[in-house]
Amino acid sequence: TNRDVFAFFMDKGWLSIQVFLLRQSTVIKREAALFPCYGTPEDELLSFIMQFYQEQNHILPKEILVPEGIDTELLAETLETTVRIPKRGNKKSMLDLATTNSELALNEKFLLIERSKHKTVGAIQELSEALGIAYIETIEAFDHSNIQGTNPVSAMVVYKDGKPERKAYRKYKIKTVEGSHEFATTQEVIRRRYTRLLREQKPLPDLILMDGGKIQVRAAKEVLEDELGLVIPVAGMVKDNKHRTASLLFNDELVELDPRSQAFHLVQRIQDEVHRFAITFHRQVRGKNSFSSQLDQVEGVGPKTRTKVLKHFKTMKRMREADLEEFQKLGIPLKVAENIKESFSSEVPK
Structure with a gap:
């Protein structure tokens, strides 16, 4: 076999x-x-x-x-x-x-x-010199994810002194943009992130990296400079035909990084990390939306019942494993609970 x-x-x-x-x-x-x-x-x-x-x-x-x-x-x-x-x-x-x-x-x-580990500070120093910036202590990187324009999300990762600060990572469900619109999506996320940092009087990053080229860099700088009055360096991680960062777009110029340098490998690690984070978040959102959509097709399930089921069970697996009594404890009628269980039950192919 x-x-x-x-x-x-x-x-x-x-x-x-x-x-x-x-x-x-x-x-x-x-x-x-x-x-x-x-x-x-x-x-x-x-x-x-x-x-x-x-x-x-x-x-x-x-x-x-x-x-x-x-x-x-x-x-x-x-x-x-x-x-x-x-x-x-x-x-x-x-x-x-x-x-x-x-x-x-x-x-x-x-x-x-x-x-x-001992190479992280060296990588930051190399990157700072390549971009002509004083020591880059904090980097925030963004990436967007959607499939054919559906369930668009964005994600941000933070690196401090060349190391990931996972507690500072953030996820964004896109609220104002429908479909795949790179420029508008970038502007929404940048606006939400840095408006909040200003409001909460928190430190700003020394460098922003966008997982894209001119479109994302221009969109980010418009919001930062024209709307918020901020001057934060923004660079685009430009990819080669293997979808790997080959150079940085900075101040409308391509800054080539030596593939053997620690700065080059740091940027690649950041690109991989933010891409993985965005893809994982997108899968989660897509799965929840699929769960919600299937519930909408069940006879007797209205908005209130759907919300109860999603909030209590969270996943299809947990809901499949629940008995009817657990549904009834949520105030869901027996007949509706039976309809839900029947709709989501299926045999494993042999």
Whole structure:
């Protein structure tokens, strides 16, 4: 049987994922991913698997093996293939091996992080010199995410002295823009962020990075300078044909960074981080909106009932696992509760 094996290991807020692609009982390919984890590792792995097949053009196997804690019903329903949690035998051994590889990969990552800690200040100094700015203590970077203009969101990450300040990260649901409008979306987010900092009299960053080129930089500077009277350096992270930062657009000029320099690698880390943060947030918003939309189709569910269900259960998985009595405790009539359970129930494909 053609099957794919997914396993993970999490430590210190980082998630390591290993994928084994088995064909005719032989591992023909291995893939790996390492990134900061903002939710539970099980939810992150679930999202990763769905994206793995939907956005990377991987061929679905006849069977997928996953570790304990994964919503196999939802995964099987979404991907329309068999999903199993192996308990013993060769399948369990293969899953254990993938888990071990995940731990080894993450430990290697931590070693590299430790070795590079002393380089963060040097990276900031190099970047400051390249842009002609005094020491850049704080950087705030923004990225937008939407799929064909739906559920548009933005995200911001903060780096201080070359290190991520995850407690300062912010998420934004776009309120005033419909569809995919890069200029207007940038202006809304920049306006909301720095109007608030001024109102609360909090420190401003030394540099703003936009995950885009001229459009986003111009939009940000219009709000900062013309509306708010602020002079904060803004640079665009210009990408190459591999979607990696190749240079910075600063003061209408391209500033090339030496690919071997610490400044170059710092900017790439920031770009990867803000992009990952925005994509993760967008998946969460899209999932909640899908949940809400499906509830709207259930007979007897009005705005008040929908709000009760979303607020109490939060996820489809929790709602599927609840009994009718839990619905009734929310003041939902038995018949409506039965309609909801029936609408969201489905069998796992065999």
